[in-house]
Amino acid sequence: MTGFIPQTLSELLAKIPERPVFATPLPDTPITGIAFDSRAVQPGYVFVPLVGAQTDGHLYIPSAILNGAVAVVCSKRIEAIQIPYVQVENTRPALAHLSAAFYGFPARQLSVIGVTGTDGKTTTSTLIFNILLAAGLAGGIISTVNAVIGSDVIDTGFHVTTPEAPDVQRFLDRMLTAGLTHVVLEATSHGLDQHRVTGCEFDVGVITNVTHEHLDYHKTYEAYLAAKSRLLLSLAETVTKPHGNPRLAILNRDDQSYPFLQALATTRQIAYSLNNEADVWAEEISQDAAGLHFIACGPGFRFPVECALVGEYNVSNCLAAISATVVGLGISPEHAAQGLAAMRGVPGRMERIDQGQDFTAIVDFAHTPNALRVTLHTARQMTSGRVIAVFGSAGLRDRAKRRLMAEVSADLADLTILTAEDPRTESLDDILAEMALAAESRHGVEGQTFWRVPDRGEALRAAIRLARPGDLVIACGKGHEQSMCFGETEFPWDDRTAMRAALSEHLGLAGGPAMPILPTSSE
Numbered sequence: 001m002t003g004f005i006p007q008t009l010s011e012l013l014a015k016i017p018e019r020p021v022f023a024t025p026l027p028d029t030p031i032t033g034i035a036f037d038s039r040a041v042q043p044g045y046v047f048v049p050l051v052g053a054q055t056d057g058h059l060y061i062p063s064a065i066l067n068g069a070v071a072v073v074c075s076k077r078i079e080a081i082q083i084p085y086v087q088v089e090n091t092r093p094a095l096a097h098l099s100a101a102f103y104g105f106p107a108r109q110l111s112v113i114g115v116t117g118t119d120g121k122t123t124t125s126t127l128i129f130n131i132l133l134a135a136g137l138a139g140g141i142i143s144t145v146n147a148v149i150g151s152d153v154i155d156t157g158f159h160v161t162t163p164e165a166p167d168v169q170r171f172l173d174r175m176l177t178a179g180l181t182h183v184v185l186e187a188t189s190h191g192l193d194q195h196r197v198t199g200c201e202f203d204v205g206v207i208t209n210v211t212h213e214h215l216d217y218h219k220t221y222e223a224y225l226a227a228k229s230r231l232l233l234s235l236a237e238t239v240t241k242p243h244g245n246p247r248l249a250i251l252n253r254d255d256q257s258y259p260f261l262q263a264l265a266t267t268r269q270i271a272y273s274l275n276n277e278a279d280v281w282a283e284e285i286s287q288d289a290a291g292l293h294f295i296a297c298g299p300g301f302r303f304p305v306e307c308a309l310v311g312e313y314n315v316s317n318c319l320a321a322i323s324a325t326v327v328g329l330g331i332s333p334e335h336a337a338q339g340l341a342a343m344r345g346v347p348g349r350m351e352r353i354d355q356g357q358d359f360t361a362i363v364d365f366a367h368t369p370n371a372l373r374v375t376l377h378t379a380r381q382m383t384s385g386r387v388i389a390v391f392g393s394a395g396l397r398d399r400a401k402r403r404l405m406a407e408v409s410a411d412l413a414d415l416t417i418l419t420a421e422d423p424r425t426e427s428l429d430d431i432l433a434e435m436a437l438a439a440e441s442r443h444g445v446e447g448q449t450f451w452r453v454p455d456r457g458e459a460l461r462a463a464i465r466l467a468r469p470g471d472l473v474i475a476c477g478k479g480h481e482q483s484m485c486f487g488e489t490e491f492p493w494d495d496r497t498a499m500r501a502a503l504s505e506h507l508g509l510a511g512g513p514a515m516p517i518l519p520t521s522s523e
Contacts, residue, residue: 005104006030009046009071013086016097022077022087027070034102034166035064036095043068048095051075057091073098092195096165100199106172107201108239110180113324114200116187116231117208117252119371120317123309124208125186126346127321131339132182135331140175143186145347145480147171150178155482162191168200181243182329193227201238203245204328205231206320210257211370225257235267248328250320253278270327272319274312280323282315287381296322296333303333307340310350311378348479350378353496355503355512358469359385363495365479366391367421369404372476376412385470386414388463391477392421392456393431395485406435409450410442415466416450419459420520421477422485428454428520455520456484456493460502475499486519493518 009026032044038060041047047064049057049072058076061069065082072078072085073094088094100107115125125143132139140149144161147154149171156163163171168185175183187197210225235247249265251258253273262269272280280298282305287293291308294315307318318340325331325339345351353361360383366375372391379387389409393402409416418435420428432452436444444450453459463473475495483490493516504512517523 007102009073009084009086012046012098012101015101016094018088018090018094018097020086020088024081024084024086026084026086029070031070031102034095034099035069036091036164036166038064038067038069041067041069043070045069046071046073046098048073048091048098049075050091050095092165093198096169096195096198099166099169103169103173105199105201106169106176107183107199108241109176110172110201111182111204111241111243111245111329112200112202113182113184113204113206113328114187114197114202114231114234115184115206115208115320115324116189116192116228117206118211118368119366119374120208120313120320121186121188121206122365123314123346123349124206124317124320125184127317127340127343128184128206128324130343131321131325131331131336132184134339134342135325135335137182137331138178138180139182139184140171140178140180141184141186142168142171143184144188149174149180162186162188162196165196165198168196172200187231189224189227192230197231198234200234201241201245202231202234203238203241204248204250204324205235206250206324207231207252207257207261208317208320209252209255209370210261211255211368225260228257229261229264232261232265232267235265246328248324250323250328252316252320254316270323272316272323274315274319280319280327282319285312285315287311292318294318296336298322298327301326301333303337305337305340307343308345309343310382311374313374313378346480348481348496350375351479351496353499353503355500355507355509357464357467357503357507359467360472361464361499361503362472362474363479363499364474364476365481366476367394367479369401369408372405372408373412375474375476376409379472379474380412383470383472385468385472387412388415388417388466388471388473389413390417390419390456390459390463390473390475392419392423393435393477394422395424395426395428395431397422399434402431402434403438406438406444407442410439410444414449415463416444417459417463418450418452419456420454420484420486420518421456424485425487455518455522456495457498457502457515457518457521460495460498461505461515464502464506484518491518492516 047069247267249269253271271278283295478495484493501515
């Protein structure tokens with residue numbers, strides 16, 4: 001590890017802003033690792049318990065000690081503990097800063113571009129990454145899909161969220177070791193609010209949009225917006241780097257969040273828009289079977305863009321990427337155009353599934369009301385036939401989304417099939433009932449314009465049976481994800497595999513994939 005130098009806990013604590021509230025005498029041996037999960041603790045590790053919504057990590061201190069922890073950094077006073085410990089006010093920022101210090105603050109030697117937003121952050125992150133590579137820069141990416149470090153592609157988890165701070169810092173250290181100079185880091189609102197990306201020393205911060213999402217966690221839109229805005233506020237805290245750092249905020253002029261964020265940002269900022277009322281904008285937008293075509297305009301540049309992505313919202317994502325790279329990093333417009341043209345798509349984002357059928361089948365990640373709205377608008381432009389939408393709404397998450405998404409689909413799709421999407425410990429029947437009522441409020445008629453099909457595999461089969469030549473079937477909400485949660489168990493699931501299986505069955509193709517089995521399946 002390039003930045004790794006053996007350090008004691010006292011040496012690590014001296015390098016971070018969190019000051020101990022209380023401490024026992026600390027070990028004078030070098031720390032070999034930092035973990036927040038007691039099961040990941042190995043001999044010589046420091047254990048940092050986190051307090052979450054479901055459990056309190058302090059309960060697992062005995063387990064961490066059994067696994068070899070030599071010290072604990074916690075937020076509570078502990079009686080009768082067998083090893084040294086340090087009490088701090090909040091273990092989440094302490095975990096992030098300790099992890100960064102443990103790896104020698106790798107972000108301070110990298111150019112770090114952070115991307116957040118309700119929708120479009122993975123696509124925008126990937127577009128920026130492609131432009132970095134087209135410009136000949138040694139770039140890496142950490143997204144909710146994967147981490148790419150040179151030729152290594154690392155899965156970052158079943159569901160979409162930013163990895164915890166020790167993993168983020170470990171990835172950054174690996175990138176530095178591999179000789180990378182630039183990294184694109186996708187940050188979720190949970191990742192920002194829970195300090196998973198604290199200590200990442202952002203040089204450029206992009207916010208794609210802030211719409212209705214995660215209110216189960218943030219409670220209000222204002223709190224959700226405040227969490228997203230932490231990316232902008234962190235720009236002012238970035239250390240001075242030897243290679244320079246622009247501290248540039250990139251904002252979407254077309255989004256409802258813009259006035260608040262524009263007033264909040266204290267560093268230099270650039271706004272992008274689909275019209276010319278911003279610093280970076282698009283002209284002559286069109287799309288066809290080959291994808292998007294437009295002219296990108298900005299300070300000192302005007303160049304044509306061709307990109308295989310579809311949907312006007314992806315013009316916005318392209319403009320965000322251009323703002324971050326051409327304006328923020330000084331990359332040439334020619335290289336930006338090359339990078340955008342090389343973009344073949346993001347797994348599970350408007351991904352076509354073609355088994356030779358006479359209608360279009362697509363898998364998309366749209367799992368918010370806004371994302372579903374723009375996705376269905378795009379789907380409408382892609383077909384002269386009917387749009388058949390298949391989606392659900394997650395359990396133990398923002399309940400208002402259920403109504404909003406069902407209303408959107410009732411308004412914009414011709415036919416809607418409501419199905420499972422990670423019901424977790426909630427009743428799937430109750431979730432679907434809420435969505436059905438919302439569809440009816442938009443004049444949907446059950447059995448004619450919408451259906452409830454609890455099993456997602458059966459829902460895809462039903463949509464495909466309904467499809468006529470020239471129609472478009474789109475499965476939304478899961479995208480690239482590799483599992484679905486029922487109760488507290490993650491069952492293997494991939495919408496793309498399931499769509500191929502359903503199409504193969506429908507077409508009578510031999511050798512197609514088997515339909516994944518869920519607890520709702522009758523098979």
